[in-house]
Amino acid sequence: MACAFSGSSQCLRQTNLVTASLRATRPSPYAYTPQFHSSSTAAVGKASDLVITPRTRPGHPQLSCCTRCPSAISRSRTQSFSSSFPRRSKTYQTVEQAKARNKLGPFSWPAGILFLLAGVGMTFYFRSEKERMQRKRIAEMTKGIGKPKVGGEFELVDQDGRRFTSEDMTGKYALIYFGFTHCPDICPEELDKMAGMIDRVKQRAGNVLRPIVISCDPARDTPAVMKKYLDEFHPDMIGLTGTWDQIKATCKAYRVYFSTPPDVKPGQDYLVDHSIYFYLMDPDGDFVEAIGRQFSADEAAKLICDHVGDWKGKLDKN
DSSP: OOOOOSOHHHHHHHHHHHHHHHHHSOOOSOEEEEEEOOSSOSSOOOGGGEEEEEEOOTTSOOOSSOTTOHHHHHHHHHHHHHHHSOOOOOOOSSHHHHHHHHHHTTOOHHHHHHHHHHHHHHHHHHHHHHHHHHHHHHHHHHHOSSSOSSOOOOEEEETTSOEEEGGGGTTSEEEEEEEOTTOSSHHHHHHHHHHHHHHHHHHHHOSOEEEEEEESOTTTOOHHHHHHHHTTTOTTOEEEEOOHHHHHHHHHHTTOOBOOOSOOOTTOOOOOOBOOOEEEEOTTSOEEEEEOTTSOHHHHHHHHHHHHHHOOSOOOOO
């Protein structure tokens, strides 16, 4: 590489002085001899024709310019810095891409979609958690302290004439309905809904529900009558009946309105009035929630499955 000096005569004088000084002293690893390339004369040359070539020895790098040359020093520093820390710059094909990048800043379409999905997921999570806490609060409030608010011990007879007590309900969720076989319209509608609830819960959560129908008309609803009547709705339904005193005590324990007269003669006409609710009991026999007529079969089944999913104890699915 050529080192240019201003002025031809001044350049020649400085070069002669440098050469004489270098020859007088002990030769260094790098000795510089001027070379002139001229077609006209050998003694006189242009400043642009001045070339300084290094004389190197083995093991030493060859320098292309004077070690004191500022351009060489700056180039060596720049090359070493560039090799140690390579630049990484994003290139854009068009000016519009660069402008769009600067306009959006750190935000992009993938980041926006990810943020939206995270927000939707958090919304569903907190909503489901809120519903779960509400169900838990309702279940804890209805248990009461000491004597239960809804439910209790009872002893009745099923449609096969066998003894059935409140202890036989434990292990599964129990769905209890109070009605009678001579009901003209409301009881058949509710029992149809109950049959739909049984099938839906069994499909979603397995065999975790024990459906029970307790008669409010013990004078006419014998075990044989209950068996024939319930077979028209669902084979899993358990029909319970008993004496007037047993039915009265059971209705009182479950806070069910009961208006059947105690002494009824055969063939006598009378009115039977009762509350219209499904009572959901947990596997421990504690009251969970009352399901009214405003619930459809799908809504009631979903509610029951939600409580089943919240249950942390043992659950019989046989």
